[in-house]
Amino acid sequence: MKKVLIKNARIVNEGTITEGDVFIENGVIAEIADSISAKSPDVNIIDAEGNYLLPGIIDDQVHFREPGLTHKDTIETGSMAAVAGGITSFIEMPNTLPNTTTIEKLDEKFEIARKTSYANYSFMFGGTNDNLQEILKVDPKTTAAIKLFLGSSTGNMLVDDQKVLEEIFTKSPLLIAVHCEDEATIKKNYEEQLEKYGEDIPIENHPKIRSEEACYLSSSRAVALAKKTGARLHVFHLSTAKELSLFDNKKALKDKKITAEVCIHHLWFNDQDYAKKGTFIKWNPAVKTKKDQEALLQALIDNRIDVVATDHAPHTREEKKNKYPNAPSGGPLVQHALPAMLQLYHQEKITLEKIVEKMCHNPAILFQIEKRGFIREGYKADLVLVDLNSPWAVQPNNILYKCGWSPFEGVTFKSRVTHTFVNGRLVYKNFKVLPFSPIAEQLTFDRK
The missing domain is CATH 2.30.40.10 (Urease, subunit C, domain 1)
Structure with a gap:
């Protein structure tokens, strides 16, 4: 063709x-x-x-679980579900097994994608407390960004050495994308819940453990460090209204040094949904209040938030059914992200033009992706x-995720x-x- x-x-x-x-x-x-x-x-x-x-969706945050966790997902199966959802390009995260923290491991991922991906691809390179020399070897023209976990999540890549952090922010040849949650705050909150409930911590308490304060403390420190060092910073998956004060809408995206994104699940769900969905909507950062949910959508519309992504992070149904301490965080989203955003359009909460801006144009601008993200002559089709x-209704027989389930099951x-x-x-x-x-x-x- x-x-x-x-x-x-x-x-x-x-x-x-x-x-x-x-x-x-x-x-x-x-x-x-x-x-x-x-x-x-x-x-x-x-x-x-x-x-x-529409231009093809560019999803700047997915976890396709290959290598090392391929019982959950692979680059092949994840990208297949992605194109079914209108996602034509993805940027995948480094917390696979082994972590993508060396040039050798990064090259291995590119080779897998070359052979198996249905969608265009790039990867983020993972920063750690001790791999600055590897970070400095990364080619800015072929690798999307450096990813730092400032709070631990799936796969332990926590960067908590402040001296190292400042050095990475100062010397990184690439945009730095961060997962922001304060580890000390989370640990204290979790220990309090564990003491009170044992292993039967209610899922409704997840946003009390991974709290507003944990998010704000970490995000504010990252933003302050970026301002101090001049680093190009992108803050992943905002989940609280409080964090929005850290970002402005006074500049065009191309002129911003500090940007932010929101994910589908933080726009769609709130803490009232835990009663029905349980650990199947356990994410890090946590889904929080309806007030937070509404504030995030408003910030998306008024351009304090620049990008919509999925943070597609599948686990098996059996894994998600575990009690709170052992149920992993994350869920599959690439197949249903665009239909979910279009549902918000039908509810008159956002325009089609704004959806395209945040899911297609802005990721291309933010990451400086060549000739994609727009419908323009000379651009990739x-x-x-x-x-x-x-x-159409989301049902088991039309779910393409390797993990076999969706947080949108039953939604029309x-x-x-x-x-x-x-x-x-x-x-x-x-x-x-x-x-x-x-x-x-x-x-x-x-x-x-």
């Missing part, structure tokens, strides 16, 4: 919605116009029938067609992804991932 003509689409791009056609040739958007005619018989014509054409009025979404194109190739159509073809590409970055 070297030539594709998408006709009669409502194109959502760069703050506007326009009706038109898009012609793709050799994996690149060759022409965008009101009306385009097929110039040769070898053009595959797809009638969008008035459905909406990573595209998603969505039908905004085609309801009003919108669905009908087609996903990666580098001009149709990879997903109407609830079916098409046979694998090695057309995904390693992301490259427009950096000096």
Whole structure:
């Protein structure tokens, strides 16, 4: 499928919605116009029938669990679910086993992705208390960012040496992405709960353990350190209203040195949902109050928050069923992230243009990804067609995650992804991932 003509689409791009056609040739958007005619018989014509054409989603935070935890997910299975959800590019995290904290381990991941990924890919390089020399070897043009865990989570990569932290912030050749939760606060809260409840800690107390204060203490320190050192800082998965005071909306994204993101689960769930969902909505940072949930959405709209991501982090159903102390944090989200955001659109909480800005344009700008994230002539043809009025229910028989479950089970979404194109190739159509073809590409970055 070297030539594709998408006709009669409502194109959502760069703050506007326009009706038109898009012609793709050799994996690149060759022409965008009101009306385009097929110039040769070898053009595959797809009638969008008035459905909406979006740039492919760029998810800057996924955990595909390969290597070392492949009973939960792999780059192949995770990326397959991703393209079903309109995600055409992903950036994967370093807390696999072994951790991605050496150039050798990073190269091994790239090799796996080259052979198995359905979506375009890059990886973050993990920082630790003792691998600064490896960090300095990372190529800024081929690796997305440095990832630091300032609070322990799945896989123990906690960086807690303040001298080392300052050195990384000062010398890192890349943007630094951080998971912010204060370890001392979490440990104190957990010990109090353990003393009171033993192993029967109620899941409703998760946001008391991984508390607002734990998040704010860590985020505020990271922001202060970035300001002191001049580091380019991106704070992952904000979960509290209090943290929002650390970020501003007075500059264009390209001019910001400190940015932030929110994840799907913190926009969709709040602490009232623990009673029904239990440990299946146990995440780090924790899902918190309805007030926090509403404040995060407002900050997304007013541009204090720059990016929407998934933090896709699957575990098996059996693992998640454990009692609170032993139930791992995280859940699968890539297949359902875009439908969930479109549901918020139907609820008149966010516009289509803003969804595209936060899930497509801004990740491309923030990470300086070359020729992706926009519907522009000359850009890679990573595209998603969505039908905004085609309801479907999330059920076990249509869940593509290797772990076999979703926190959205039982939810009926009003919108669905009908087609996903990666580098001009149709990879997903109407609830079916098409046979694998090695057309995904390693992301490259427009950096000096």
